[in-house]
Amino acid sequence: MTATITAPIDYMPGYLGTDEADRLLDHLTQTTPWQTKTITIMGRTNPMPRLICWVGDANYVFSGSTQEAQPWTPELADLRDRLAADTGARYNSVLLNLYRGGQDSIAWHSDDEPELGPTPTIASISLGSVRDFVLRRKDGKTVKQSVPLEHGSLVVMRDDSQSAWQHSVPKRARVSEPRVNLTFRWFEPR
Numbered sequence: 001m002t003a004t005i006t007a008p009i010d011y012m013p014g015y016l017g018t019d020e021a022d023r024l025l026d027h028l029t030q031t032t033p034w035q036t037k038t039i040t041i042m043g044r045t046n047p048m049p050r051l052i053c054w055v056g057d058a059n060y061v062f063s064g065s066t067q068e069a070q071p072w073t074p075e076l077a078d079l080r081d082r083l084a085a086d087t088g089a090r091y092n093s094v095l096l097n098l099y100r101g102g103q104d105s106i107a108w109h110s111d112d113e114p115e116l117g118p119t120p121t122i123a124s125i126s127l128g129s130v131r132d133f134v135l136r137r138k139d140g141k142t143v144k145q146s147v148p149l150e151h152g153s154l155v156v157m158r159d160d161s162q163s164a165w166q167h168s169v170p171k172r173a174r175v176s177e178p179r180v181n182l183t184f185r186w187f188e189p190r
């Protein structure tokens with residue numbers, strides 16, 4: 001018998017009911033101060049293929065640079081507290097990502113900044129268009145998992161999901177509608 005390796009994530013479709021998910025998507029799309037950031041890879045600077053906004057308790061250091069955090073809104077603070085109760089973890093920040101359409105994406109990465117600790121629990125809420133969330137092992141073993149993340153769903157990444165795995169949301173030519181994703185995290189305060 002061969003052991004099946006699967007990433008230590010939990011997927012809960014319908015974590016938010018449709019009405020609540022619809023309202024939250026509208027609210028966040030319209031009121032979030034979305035920012036365009038640039039990324040530099042091998043000397044070339046390009047706009048990130050999505051818009052982002054950091055919300056959190058304080059500005060914090062992330063990969064060596066200080067991120068300015070927006071204050072918690074009642075909607076996001078309420079969701080943070082529910083997620084803390086439901087996942088048994090604590091969260092002091094949330095990264096909001098806006099994928100404007102299928103051409104927007106996030107490349108392979110792990111959320112493995114030292115400030116998150118070695119085995120962070122990250123709670124990820126998806127709203128809007130269904131997009132594939134793809135995971136692969138870092139050790140080159142050809143294990144790939146793809147989960148289509150539905151409107152109102154929750155993914156919890158825990159244990160070695162950052163130290164042993166990478167994840168991405170690839171471009172999808174057929175998707176035209178936007179998607180908002182919220183990843184709640186705990187940054188060790190300085």
Ligand SMILES: O=C(O)CCC(=O)C(=O)O
Binds near residue numbers: 095097149167169
């Ligand atoms: O959009 C997603 O589902 C994933 C976002 C993500 O991986 C991140 O913000 O670090």
Ligand SMILES: [Fe+2]
Binds near residue numbers: 110
């Ligand atoms: Fe991530």
